[in-house]
Amino acid sequence: MGEGGLRERKKARTRETILREAFRLFRERGYHATTTEMIAEAAEVSPATFFRYFPTKEHLVVLDRFPPLTEALAAQPPSAPVPLLRGAFRAAFASLSPEEIAAGRAREVFAVTVPELLAANVRRSPGLIAEVRRLVADKSGCAPDDPRVRDAVGAVFGIVAMVWMQWAHDPGLDGPAEIDTALAHLEAGLNRA
Numbered sequence: 001m002g003e004g005g006l007r008e009r010k011k012a013r014t015r016e017t018i019l020r021e022a023f024r025l026f027r028e029r030g031y032h033a034t035t036t037e038m039i040a041e042a043a044e045v046s047p048a049t050f051f052r053y054f055p056t057k058e059h060l061v062v063l064d065r066f067p068p069l070t071e072a073l074a075a076q077p078p079s080a081p082v083p084l085l086r087g088a089f090r091a092a093f094a095s096l097s098p099e100e101i102a103a104g105r106a107r108e109v110f111a112v113t114v115p116e117l118l119a120a121n122v123r124r125s126p127g128l129i130a131e132v133r134r135l136v137a138d139k140s141g142c143a144p145d146d147p148r149v150r151d152a153v154g155a156v157f158g159i160v161a162m163v164w165m166q167w168a169h170d171p172g173l174d175g176p177a178e179i180d181t182a183l184a185h186l187e188a189g190l191n192r193a
Contacts, residue, residue, distance in 0.1 A: 014043075014045065014049070014053065015053050016103075017043045017044075017045075018039060018040075018043045018045065018050060018053055018054065018060075019060060019103060020043075020103070021039055021042035021043040022034070022039045022042075022043075022057075022060045023060075023103070023106045023107070023110075024042070025038055025039060025042060026110060031061075031110055031114050031117070032114075034057070035057075036050055036051070036054075036056075036057050039057070039060075058116070058117065058120050060107075061107050061110045061111050061114075061117050061120075061121075062111065062117060062120045062121050062124050066092070066128060068092035068093075068095050068096060069088055069089065069092040069132070070128075070131055070132065070135060071092075071095075072087075072088040072089075072090075072091035072092040072095065073085070073088035073132065073135045073136070073139065074135060075091065076088050076091070076139055077139075078139050078140065078141065079139065079140065080140055080152075081136050081140050081142070081148060081149055081152030081153070082152050082155070082156065082183070082186055082187045083187055084136055084139050084140055085132075085136065085152060085153070085156045085183065086156075086180065086183040086184065086186075086187055089156075089160070089176075089179055089180065089183060090176075090180055093176035093179070093180075101175070101176065105167060105168070105171070105175060108164045108165075108167060108168045109168045111168070112164070112165050112168045112169075113168065125157075129153060129157060132153055132157075133149055133150070133153050136149050136152065136153055137149045155186055156183060156186065159179070159182045159183060159186060160179055160182075162182075163175060163178050163179050163182055166178070
């Protein structure tokens with residue numbers, strides 16, 4: 001492996017360490033009582049290093065991009081919008097390790113239980129939604145402003161948000177499987193039980 005690959009692995013480990021320690025501290029002390037200095041110290045990095053990875057504490061928890069989804073969407077074969085999105089979510093979750101899925105669930109717990117974070121996620125979501133709309137339009141052969149693309153992306157993201165909220169409150173739920181089941185129901189037209 002070249003020097004660039006080693007550097008990227010080290011950056012990924014540092015990022016994961018910061019996230020792991022942040023969520024441990026959030027669980028132990030609460031989101032508001034945990035400072036960025038505490039997180040940096042627990043992760044054994046300098047505050048400057050923390051801020052290179054996360055500009056604010058809020059950035060640990062809000063999701064303005066989801067590269068596994070956009071990468072999976074770009075790799076999907078052409079299809080209608082809902083099956084295309086269902087396949088992309090299925091592939092995105094399959095590409096994540098159990099630890100990454102658990103970390104995502106932990107992030108969602110805070111994102112739906114701390115009002116400021118819920119609001120921050122809503123504020124930051126238009127960028128991800130616009131990116132997904134462009135990809136869905138391209139893969140489905142529709143114009144980006146086609147109502148079918150808007151409606152499919154809106155319905156899918158609404159379902160995913162509802163399942164994530166449920167998953168945040170029910171640790172026994174298999175979030176990725178529940179999302180796939182819900183998207184299958186949407187794909188079937190929502191009229192079937």
